[in-house]
Amino acid sequence: MLVHHPGGLIRCSGYPGAGLRSPVVAVMWYMVGADLVLVTHLLFIGFVVGGSFLAWRWPWLIWVQLPAMVYGALVEFAGFACPLTALQNYLLRRGGQAGYRGGFISHYLIQVIYPPGLTRGIQLALGTLVVLIAAAGYGGYLRRYPPARAWRAGH
Numbered sequence: 001m002l003v004h005h006p007g008g009l010i011r012c013s014g015y016p017g018a019g020l021r022s023p024v025v026a027v028m029w030y031m032v033g034a035d036l037v038l039v040t041h042l043l044f045i046g047f048v049v050g051g052s053f054l055a056w057r058w059p060w061l062i063w064v065q066l067p068a069m070v071y072g073a074l075v076e077f078a079g080f081a082c083p084l085t086a087l088q089n090y091l092l093r094r095g096g097q098a099g100y101r102g103g104f105i106s107h108y109l110i111q112v113i114y115p116p117g118l119t120r121g122i123q124l125a126l127g128t129l130v131v132l133i134a135a136a137g138y139g140g141y142l143r144r145y146p147p148a149r150a151w152r153a154g155h
Helices: 021-054 059-078 083-094 104-113 120-144 147-153
Strands: 002-005 008-011
Touching (some): 021 059, 059 120
Antiparallel strands (some): 002 008
C-alpha cells in the first residue's frame, strides 16, 4: 500500500501494525529530528560567536568555548561543511523533504543577513568576525581574571 505524503509516496509494507499511521509517524519523527538539529546548530553557532562572554561568569567554559570557536572559524576559513549540516540533510530527506546544498550558514543565515550568493569573501569575513568577537570576549575575561591573579588564587 502507498500513502500520500508532501514529500512523495511512502510504501507501507514493512511497517508493523497500524497501516497508514506507521509511515506517517516515522516521517514525523525524522522531521522532528531535523528541527532539533536545526536548533542545536543555531545554539552551537551562538556559543561559537558569544561563548567567550559566558566565560566571564563561568570561567571553566573557556576550555569548551575556545575549541568550539576555533572549529567554527575553521569551518568558515577552510570552507568545509559542519557535520550537523549533513545530519540535518539526512533527516530532512528521510522525512520526505529535500535537503539543501551548501552549508548551514549559507542556507539559513546568509539569506537573512546578505543577498543570495555566498562568496568566499563573505565566508572569510564571517570567520574573521567570529575571531574578533571571541577576542573581545577573551580580552574581557583576561581583565576580569588576570593570569597572575588566577595563578596565585589556584584557579
